Each structure stands twice: as C-alpha cells, then as structure tokens.
Amino acid sequence: VLEDGFETTSLEYKAAQGYFSQQPKPPSLAIGCKGAEETFEAAFNACREVNNDWYACALVGTDLEVTDQIIETVAAAVAAQKLPTKLVFQTKDSKCLTTGEATNIFSKLKAANNGAAIGIYSKNAMAAPSLLGLITGLNSLNPNSAFTLAYKKIIGITAENIGSGQLKALKGYNGNAVVNFGGKFNVFVQGTMTDGQHYDDIYCVDALKTLIQQNVINLLITTKKVAQTDDGMVQIASRIASGCEKLKLAGYIAPGIWNGETILDELFPGDALPSGYMILFQSVTEQDQSEREQRVTPLIYVPVKLAGAIEHVTIAVNVNK
Secondary structure, eight states: OTTTTOOTTSHHHHHHHHHHTSSSOOSOOOOOOOOTTOOHHHHHHHHHHHOOSOOEEEOOSOTTTSOHHHHHHHHHHHHTOSSOOEEEEEEOOGGGGSTTOSSSHHHHHHHTTOOSEEEEEOSOTTHHHHHHHHHHHHOOOSTTOOOOSTTBOOTTOOOOOOOHHHHHHHHHTTOOEEEEETTTEEEEEOOBOTTSOBHHHHHHHHHHHHHHHHHHHHHHHHSSOOOSSHHHHHHHHHHHHHHHHHHHHHTSBOOEEOOSOOBTTTBOTTOEETTSBOOBOOOGGGSOHHHHHTTOOOOOBOOBOBOOOOOOOOOOOOOOO
C-alpha cells in the first residue's frame, strides 16, 4: 500500500491494516480509487469491469463521503451484478438500535430484500474493511474449511455498548455488531445478510455455481466433442459432481433429507440424499427436436442439501437433591 503511494495516515492504509490484521489472514487486497467527479456507484462498476478476480468489497470514506444513500445505491448495483459479488458496509446510526425505524440503512436494505450486502453497526471507522478481511480470510474451499460468521472475533474492533433490547432491534433489521457476552467474549453476531440469509449459505451457493460453471465450460473447451447422448450427459454430470464434492469436502454440503419440491418424479420430499446432492436430467431421447437442433442439453437439476450450522443451543439441566 505504501509502495502504491498511500500515506500511513490515509484511510486506505488504515483500512488495509484492519483488513490484513484478521485471522486467518486474507491473501490479497485490491484498492479501487474513486475519481473526484465520480460517484461511488460508477467507481464500483468500473472496478468490477476492470477486474473479475474479487468477490467482496467495502466502501471506505468519512461519514460525509459514505452516506446511507450511497450505501443503498452501491448495494443495489452490487445486487445487480451477474458475477457473484458482495458489499460490506458499516453504520453508526443509533436508529439501528430502535425498533420501528424505517429510515436506517439496515431497514432500507431489508425492505429491498438485498441479499448481496452485509453490514456492521460500529463506531470504529475501520469496521467494514476489518469485517471484509475476516470474510476474505475465511473464504476457502479447502477440506473442512466451512465456517459461519457468528461468534467470530474481528481483530481491532471492540464491542459496542448496546443492551439486549438494542441488539434484538438490530437483529430485527438483519444488522450485525461486535458485542460482549458475559463480560468475557467480544464476538461478531449474527452474520446475516441484509435480506436475513446467513452469509455462509450465500457463499456456499455462490461458490457452487461458480465451480459448476467453470467445470462444465472447461469440459466443453477441452473435449473434442460432448455427444448429444445420455453418455454425453453423464460426462457433464461428472463435472457437476466434482464441484459438489469440493463443497462437500469443505463441509458446506452434507447428507440429509430432501424437503424441497418434487423433481422429475425421481426425488420427492422426505427422500434421503445420502451424498448430500443429486444430479437429475431427462434422457436425451425425450428432448424436443428444436432443442436438439440448437444443441442444448435437457435441463439438469442439482438438488443440494446444505450442512447448515448450529448457532443457538438450548440446554435443560435437571437437578435432583
């Protein structure tokens, strides 16, 4: 960061410090600069257009520069991306701690059902890049690398002094914060996106979609021809299974009971998924001629059972004297 001309007093340098202070340490960082006459939305779109190798970003600036309106606008632009992209933002607006407020940024993004943004309530100006560093460091598809953001430490970010009622209000808006439990643990809760979904579930789905796309495209590029036969479909299915297996080894996919809709009269609610996933498709012989002439496969279904995560524990201790 210093070699690129940023001073140690700059927001970019301080953000990088917070980002790289997290454990596990994130492997890399890219800094995108906004032109003087450029909007944050335009700068974000330009950064995405120039480089596709990043997954999540954070807005860095003063309170006057990064307003709720800017966060809302950029969050909408992030959600509109074709490539999986996430926005990390922060706010210190006290209205996030009171129920019935429709004007705070969490409430607005919740109303918009924005599943591409995750926010943190914090008075620390470097909370967003620090949370981004935690997310990026944890994002891995190595064996047994699955995680949930709940109860993780964000190094350098102290707990906010908020009561249980205020925390309940914040969670009601799908907001997050670093809080203290029992005077001993300063941890991040709850790890939800602004639409209420858990970040780890979103990451799993994004990773799975990307792996499947890459594997199937790689098959089409490296193979002389994939025949439009059931054997050709099996070739494609094997590449899809490779992506699913990677997520399974990481710990995001696990065996379970399918509770979704019926698929191709082969998978029904209540059926077991012993592998955690299935790959289903109709025979090529049943295809419409028009689809065959366009060299399109029959629709391939990939029902997946997520491993989920335990974040709340109920314990009954019965004592007899």
